[in-house]
Amino acid sequence: MTAWLVVLAGGLGSYLFRISMVVLVGRIGSPARFERASGLVVPSAFAALAAGGVVASCTGAGAPEAIAPLAAVVAAVAAVRRTGSPHAAIVAGMPTLWVLNLAFAG
Amino acid sequence: MLATITAERTHGGTVERTHAGRQDMIAGVRAMVPWLLGVAPYGLVIGVSAAQADIPTAAGWVTGPAIYSGSAQVATIELLDAGAAPLIVVATALAINARLILYSGTMAGHWRGTSMWWRALAAYLLVDPSFAVGTDRYQRPGDRSGAHAHYLAGAIALWITWLVAIAVGASVGARVPAGLHLEFVIPLFLVGEVVVRLNGPAMRRASLTAVAVAVLAFSAPLHLGLVGAIVAGIVAGLATGEGRR
Numbered sequence: 493m494t495a496w497l498v499v500l501a502g503g504l505g506s507y508l509f510r511i512s513m514v515v516l517v518g519r520i521g522s523p524a525r526f527e528r529a530s531g532l533v534v535p536s537a538f539a540a541l542a543a544g545g546v547v548a549s550c551t552g553a554g555a556p557e558a559i560a561p562l563a564a565v566v567a568a569v570a571a572v573r574r575t576g577s578p579h580a581a582i583v584a585g586m587p588t589l590w591v592l593n594l595a596f597a598g
Numbered sequence: 599m600l601a602t603i604t605a606e607r608t609h610g611g612t613v614e615r616t617h618a619g620r621q622d623m624i625a626g627v628r629a630m631v632p633w634l635l636g637v638a639p640y641g642l643v644i645g646v647s648a649a650q651a652d653i654p655t656a657a658g659w660v661t662g663p664a665i666y667s668g669s670a671q672v673a674t675i676e677l678l679d680a681g682a683a684p685l686i687v688v689a690t691a692l693a694i695n696a697r698l699i700l701y702s703g704t705m706a707g708h709w710r711g712t713s714m715w716w717r718a719l720a721a722y723l724l725v726d727p728s729f730a731v732g733t734d735r736y737q738r739p740g741d742r743s744g745a746h747a748h749y750l751a752g753a754i755a756l757w758i759t760w761l762v763a764i765a766v767g768a769s770v771g772a773r774v775p776a777g778l779h780l781e782f783v784i785p786l787f788l789v790g791e792v793v794v795r796l797n798g799p800a801m802r803r804a805s806l807t808a809v810a811v812a813v814l815a816f817s818a819p820l821h822l823g824l825v826g827a828i829v830a831g832i833v834a835g836l837a838t839g840e841g842r843r
Contacts, residue, residue, distance in 0.1 A: 503664025536831025545785030581790030
C-alpha cells in the first residue's frame with residue numbers, strides 16, 4: 493500500500509513539474525531574459541547529460557577500461573565535426589567502444 | 599520540406615494538411631529511434647529490478663506511466679526496496695525530476711496557442727528524449743503545427759517503448775547482452791547534438807561549463823549535479839552577452 497502511494501505521489505509531483513512552466517509562462521508571458529535563457533537550456537542540458545553518461549561509463553571500471561568510452565567520445569566529436577551530422581557520433585563512437593573493449597578484454 | 603510547403607499553401611486544405619501531418623509524425627518517430635535503442639535496455643533493467651525488489655511488481659511497473667523518468671524510477675524502486683521512509687523516497691524522485699521544470703519552461707513558448715488538453719498531454723510526455731527530439735524540430739523554421747505533430751508522435755513512440763520494455767523486463771527478466779553497451783548510445787547521441795550546436799561563444803561556454811560542472815558534481819547526492827550543471831551552463835551562456843544561438 494505504501495509503495496503504491498509513494499509511486500503515485502512521485503508521479504503527481506513529476507507531472508506538476510512538467511506542466512508548471514507551461515501554465516505559468518502561458519499566464520504571465522515570458523520575459524526576454526527567460527527567452528534568452530531557454531535558448532541555452534538545450535546545449536547545457538545535453539552537455540550535462542552526455543558528461544554524466546560518459547562519467548557513469550568510466551567509473552567502476554579500471555583505468556584501461558575507462559579509456560574505451562573516452563576514446564569513443566573523441567571519435568564521435570571528430571566524426572561530427574568532419575561530417576556536420578549529429579548521427580555520425582553514434583556511427584563512429586559505438587564501433588570505437590566495441591573494438592577497444594574487445595582489445596582490453598583480449 | 600515538401601510537406602511543410604504543402605501545409606502552408608493549403609491553409610485549410612484538410613487532405614494536404616493530414617498528409618503533411620503524417621509526414622511530420624513519421625519524421626518524429628524516426629528522430630526518436632536512436633533514443634529508443636538506448637532507453638529500451640534501460641527499461642528492461644528497471645523492469646527486472648522492479649520484479650526483484652521487495653514491492654508489488656505492478657507498483658514497480660506503474661513507476662513507468664506515473665513518474666516516467668528512468669533515473670527517478672530507479673531511485674524510487676531501490677529506496678522502497680531498501681525500506682526508506684516514504685517522504686524521503688518521494689523527495690528524492692522529485693529532486694531528480696527537478697530538471698523537468700527547466701524543460702517545461704523551454705516548451706512553454708513553443709506550445710503557446712495550443713489547447714489546454716493538448717498541453718496537458720504534451721507535458722505528461724515531457725522527458726529527456728522527447729524534450730531533445732521536440733526542441734530540435736521546434737528550433738527549425740517552418741510550420742508550427744507540423745512541429746507539434748513531430749513532438750507528439752516521437753513522444754508517444756517513446757512512451758510505448760518505455761512501458762513495454764519495463765513490462766518485458768518485469769515479466770521475463772530479459773537481459774540485454776551487457777557487452778554491447780547499448781546504454782552508451784545516448785551519451786554519444788547527445789555529444790553529436792551538442793557539437794553541431796557549438797556555433798557561437800555563448801553556446802560554447804554554456805556547453806563547456808555544463809560538462810565541467812556535471813563531471814565535478816557527478817557524485818553529488820540526489821542527481822543534483824545534473825540540475826546544477828544545467829543552471830551553471832545557462833548562467834555562463836547568459837554572461838557572455840549573446841544568449842541566442
